[in-house]
Amino acid sequence: MSRQIGVIIDYLTEEYRRQIDAAAAQHGFAVRYYPDSKSAAGSVDDCEILFGHCSQKVIASAKSLKWFCCCWAGVDRFCKDELYQNPDCLLSNSSGAYGVTIAEHLIMTALMLLRRQGEYGDLIRSGGWDTLPGSIHSLHGSRITVLGAGDIGTEFARRARAFCPAKIVGVRRSAKSGDPAFDEMRTNAALDAILPQTDLLVMALPNTPDTAGILSRERMALLPEGAYVLNVGRGAAVDQDALIDALNSGHLAGAALDVTVPEPLPADHPLRGAKNILLTPHVAGNTTLPYTRQRTIDMFLEDLENYVAGKPLRRVVDRKMFY
Amino acid sequence: MSRQIGVIIDYLTEEYRRQIDAAAAQHGFAVRYYPDSKSAAGSVDDCEILFGHCSQKVIASAKSLKWFCCCWAGVDRFCKDELYQNPDCLLSNSSGAYGVTIAEHLIMTALMLLRRQGEYGDLIRSGGWDTLPGSIHSLHGSRITVLGAGDIGTEFARRARAFCPAKIVGVRRSAKSGDPAFDEMRTNAALDAILPQTDLLVMALPNTPDTAGILSRERMALLPEGAYVLNVGRGAAVDQDALIDALNSGHLAGAALDVTVPEPLPADHPLRGAKNILLTPHVAGNTTLPYTRQRTIDMFLEDLENYVAGKPLRRVVDRKMFY
Numbered sequence: 261m262s263r264q265i266g267v268i269i270d271y272l273t274e275e276y277r278r279q280i281d282a283a284a285a286q287h288g289f290a291v292r293y294y295p296d297s298k299s300a301a302g303s304v305d306d307c308e309i310l311f312g313h314c315s316q317k318v319i320a321s322a323k324s325l326k327w328f329c330c331c332w333a334g335v336d337r338f339c340k341d342e343l344y345q346n347p348d349c350l351l352s353n354s355s356g357a358y359g360v361t362i363a364e365h366l367i368m369t370a371l372m373l374l375r376r377q378g379e380y381g382d383l384i385r386s387g388g389w390d391t392l393p394g395s396i397h398s399l400h401g402s403r404i405t406v407l408g409a410g411d412i413g414t415e416f417a418r419r420a421r422a423f424c425p426a427k428i429v430g431v432r433r434s435a436k437s438g439d440p441a442f443d444e445m446r447t448n449a450a451l452d453a454i455l456p457q458t459d460l461l462v463m464a465l466p467n468t469p470d471t472a473g474i475l476s477r478e479r480m481a482l483l484p485e486g487a488y489v490l491n492v493g494r495g496a497a498v499d500q501d502a503l504i505d506a507l508n509s510g511h512l513a514g515a516a517l518d519v520t521v522p523e524p525l526p527a528d529h530p531l532r533g534a535k536n537i538l539l540t541p542h543v544a545g546n547t548t549l550p551y552t553r554q555r556t557i558d559m560f561l562e563d564l565e566n567y568v569a570g571k572p573l574r575r576v577v578d579r580k581m582f583y
Numbered sequence: 584m585s586r587q588i589g590v591i592i593d594y595l596t597e598e599y600r601r602q603i604d605a606a607a608a609q610h611g612f613a614v615r616y617y618p619d620s621k622s623a624a625g626s627v628d629d630c631e632i633l634f635g636h637c638s639q640k641v642i643a644s645a646k647s648l649k650w651f652c653c654c655w656a657g658v659d660r661f662c663k664d665e666l667y668q669n670p671d672c673l674l675s676n677s678s679g680a681y682g683v684t685i686a687e688h689l690i691m692t693a694l695m696l697l698r699r700q701g702e703y704g705d706l707i708r709s710g711g712w713d714t715l716p717g718s719i720h721s722l723h724g725s726r727i728t729v730l731g732a733g734d735i736g737t738e739f740a741r742r743a744r745a746f747c748p749a750k751i752v753g754v755r756r757s758a759k760s761g762d763p764a765f766d767e768m769r770t771n772a773a774l775d776a777i778l779p780q781t782d783l784l785v786m787a788l789p790n791t792p793d794t795a796g797i798l799s800r801e802r803m804a805l806l807p808e809g810a811y812v813l814n815v816g817r818g819a820a821v822d823q824d825a826l827i828d829a830l831n832s833g834h835l836a837g838a839a840l841d842v843t844v845p846e847p848l849p850a851d852h853p854l855r856g857a858k859n860i861l862l863t864p865h866v867a868g869n870t871t872l873p874y875t876r877q878r879t880i881d882m883f884l885e886d887l888e889n890y891v892a893g894k895p896l897r898r899v900v901d902r903k904m905f906y
Contacts, residue, residue, distance in 0.1 A: 360723050364694055364746065371691035372700075380863055381704065387850030389864040395871035400683050422745035423687065527710030540703055541712040548718035 262290045266304045266322075268312035269331060270295050271553050283561045287568045309567070311560050316343060325349050327567055329575075331556045333358045333411070333545065334494060336467035339579040352563055352575040353583070357555035358545040359415030362492050365544035366416045366462055367423075369516035372538055373488050374398060374460075397459075397513075399423035405458040407431045407474070408465035408493055409438050409445065410583075416462060417441035429454055433470070448474075455482035460490070467494035468582035477502035486513045492544045495521040500531055507534040518544040585613045589627045589645075591635035592654060593618050594876050606884045610891045632890070634883050639666060648672050650890055652898075654879045656681045656734070656868065657817060659790035662902040675886055675898040676906070680878035681868040682738030685815050688867035689739045689785055690746075692839035695861055696811050697721060697783075720782075720836075722746035728781040730754045730797070731788035731816055732761050732768065733906075739785060740764035752777055756793070771797075778805035783813070790817035791905035800825035809836045815867045818844040823854055830857040841867040 265284055269276075272293055284291045289309070294300035297315035304310060304322045311329040319328055320343050327350040330338060335353045372378065374397040383390060402425045406413040409430035417428050418441040430442040431451055438445040446454060448470075455461070461483060465471040475489065475498045483489070489512060491498055500521060506512040514536035523542055525531060532539065547553060563573045577583060588607055592599075595616055607614045612632070617623035620638035627633060627645045634652040642651055643666050650673040653661060658676045695701065697720040706713060725748045729736040732753035740751050741764040753765040754774055761768040769777060771793075778784070784806065788794040798812065798821045806812070812835060814821055823844060829835040837859035846865055848854060855862065870876060886896045900906060 360747070361719075361721060364721060364723070365698065368691060368694035368698060368700065371687055372695070375688065375691060375869075377691065377695075377863075380866065383864065384855070384862045387855070389847030391864065391866055391869070396684075396866075396869050398684060398687060398872050398874060400687070400872075400874055419745045422742045423690075424683070524712030532707070532710070539707045540700075541706065541714065543703065543714055543719075546698070546714070546719050549721050549723075551721060551723055 262288055263309075264307045264324075265289045265291045265309040265311065266294065266300060266307035267291055268294045268297055268300050268310065268314050268318070269556075270313070271547060276553070276557050279557060279561065283564055287564065309564075319343055320345070327352070327573070329560050329563060329573075330354060331357075331547075331560075334466055335577055336494065336582050339577070339582050341579060350567075350573060351577045351579055352573045353577050354556045354559055355575055355583070356411050356559060357552050359411040361546055361549050361552055362412045362464070362544045363415035363419050365518065365540070365546075366412075366464075366490055366492060367419050369490055369518075369538055369540070370399065370420075370460060370462075370488070373490075373514035373516055373536070374402075378536065378538060399425055399460075401426050402459040403457055404428045404460045404462065405431060405454055406442070407451070407461060407463045408471075409442065410464065410466075412464040412492065413462065414439045414441060416464065427457075429458075452479065452482060455479055456484060458483055458487055460488045463489070463491040463493050463497055465493040465497050466583040467496055472496045473499055475499060475503075477505075480506045480512070483512065485511055488513055489515040491516070492518045495519040495523065504530055504534045507536055510535070512536075514538065516540070518542055585611055586632075587630045587647075588612045588614045588632040588634065589617065589623060589630035589637075590614055591617045591620055591623050591633065591637050591641070592879075593636070594870060599876070599880050602880060602884065606887055610887065632887075642666055643668070650675070650896070652883050652886060652896075653677060654680075654870075654883075657789055658900055659817065659905050662900070662905050664902060673890075673896060674900045674902055675896045676900050677879045677882055678898055678906070679734050679882060680875050682734040684869055684872050684875055685735045685787070685867045686738035686742050688841065688863070688869075689735075689787075689813055689815060690742050692813055692841075692861055692863070693722065693743075693783060693785075693811070696813075696837035696839055696859070697725075701859065701861060722748055722783075724749050725782040726780055727751045727783045727785065728754060728777055729765070729785045729787065730774070731786060731794075732765065733787065733789075735787040735815065736785065737762045737764060739787065750780075752781075775802065775805060778802055779807060781806055781810060783811045786812070786814040786816050786820055788816035788820050789906040790819055795819045796822055798822060798826075800828075803829045803835070806835065808834055811836055812838040814839070815841045818842040818846065827853055827857045830859055833858070835859075837861065839863070841865055 297318045309327045312331050329352045331354050333355045404425050409432040421441050427443045430438045430445045435447050477499050480502050516538040518540045566573050620641045623641050632650045635654050652675045654677050656678045727748050732755040744764050750766045753761045753768045758770050800822050803825050839861040841863045889896050
């Protein structure tokens with residue numbers, strides 16, 4: 261019996277199937293495809309590899325699993341050791357597939373906040389046609405801090421640079437140097453010193469014990485009056501009660517959240533009523549883009565080569581680090 | 584009696600006043616300041632130069648006027664010869680001050696259309712939290728055509744380039760080469776050949792007899808199904824009835840108009856109800872940005888040097904060309 265790969269993705273095309281089948285056959289694997297975890301349940305016992313958006317339940321049931329390649333970038337839900345029957349099971353993510361679309365979301369929402377597009381939308385919907393009193397703001401000349409300078413933060417910085425900001429500072433856990441799109445790269449230890457010089461704070465962090473609550477009430481107070489906050493990482497990184505207060509008091513001029521606690525965000529949740537908040541329902545990393553989809557396939561097949569050759573996976577996740 | 588400059592701007596600051604006074608004094612001019620044309624009416628008879636957002640009435644009443652420097656980029660309203668008591672009166676504009684802010688508006692509205700932000704806004708306002716069925720689209724890989732490749736079109740292209748589009752084609756009246764931000768520069772004669780290869784059509788044209796109705800019903804039909812149209816030039820460039828039809832039939836996937844005919848757009852105007860339309864009330868070139876304001880002052884003072892030295896004005900407008 262040949263070795264088995266189970267692929268659970270809802271965006272399979274004939275072309276993707278052809279690409280995966282060809283690579284698998286070359287290495288003596290057979291592939292079974294499922295549109296979702298429900299249809300895969302009970303039939304992945306013999307899968308050595310799983311790729312896609314698998315439920316925790318499917319992972320936990322996969323007795324022969326040696327490698328799970330998740331088609332998402334954020335894999336915090338899959339970092340519990342007890343999830344895996346095989347304690348050495350490899351976990352990899354698809355970091356690198358989402359930077360392009362999430363960076364577009366970030367530029368869009370940053371400009372919507374700066375240009376007061378929420379208020380202009382209300383005005384047009386009410387049948388009006390006027391220039392609002394007060395000013396708008398610009399990426400041009402803004403001081404931008406990117407908290408989490410991985411694929412998403414870097415793709416954002418590359419695009420933001422074209423708008424001639426005053427400065428783009430990247431903040432990351434380790435001190436390794438960043439992409440040239442950043443003017444400066446600092447570690448988390450410098451965060452409190454950087455926040456007072458930040459007009460636009462972009463948060464693109466994985467969910468780890470270190471990042472939970474990183475934008476605390478105290479740190480929000482360090483941002484200058486009129487600053488903006490954008491979060492596309494995980495909702496837990498932001499103290500939401502403090503954010504509501506900072507928006508309603510006018511300390512912050514606006515916030516755009518694509519991630520919240522909880523998700524879905526209830527219809528009567530107080531975040532929805534905060535002043536100048538721009539909410540989107542966790543769609544920044546929308547997987548409907550052909551580019552994003554093809555990248556997840558390409559990256560899986562690249563790491564399949566590594567796996568078969570016994571080399572380290574390029575996007576392996578340290579389950580203790582959560583990324 | 585010294586020669587007079589009249590300055591009519593509503594964004595005068597002490598600093599701008601200091602800059603203008605210093606330059607004027609150096610050349611033997613005295614300056615009078617007015618916050619608006621109403622307050623200037625009847626008192627500009629002796630002004631040799633007017634700078635700012637002057638009404639046609641004030642211009643027509645200025646008996647001694649030799650140069651009107653308009654603080655807007657679009658000066659079509661000031662191109663009628665009969666407006667000027669002195670037939671040789673110079674007209675200049677402030678093209679170059681608005682590219683930065685209008686380019687930000689264009690990137691914002693392009694992304695809002697591509698990412699279906701209008702629908703997501705409706706969903707959030709209704710208390711929902713879901714991914715919409717169907718796909719979103721991306722600047723990444725898009726074929727962009729910029730009709731009107733002046734300051735605004737060029738600043739847009741520079742920013743759009745950072746999003747890795749498939750191609751950016753500029754289309755302009757004359758064949759002179761454009762900024763390197765464009766992959767290719769064509770003349771208006773090639774427009775019909777370019778439209779079928781355009782996913783996103785950005786219009787940033789001055790209002791001239793040549794540009795009125797340039798996006799006709801026939802040309803809209805040349806755009807591929809699912810294309811997007813953005814207009815920040817003048818409303819008259821677009822056949823609005825044809826646009827409504829093209830949006831409602833689904834031939835076009837969306838349109839963002841910052842300019843319309845008429846302005847203000849009446850509350851019951853059919854454009855407001857067109858499918859996937861994103862309207863803004865002529866605020867793309869918002870003059871509340873300090874950058875934009877300072878640029879209009881700097882450019883006026885630069886041309887004041889030219890005027891005094893008897894050199895051609897850098898931003899002189901050919902009243903027969905309308906720009």
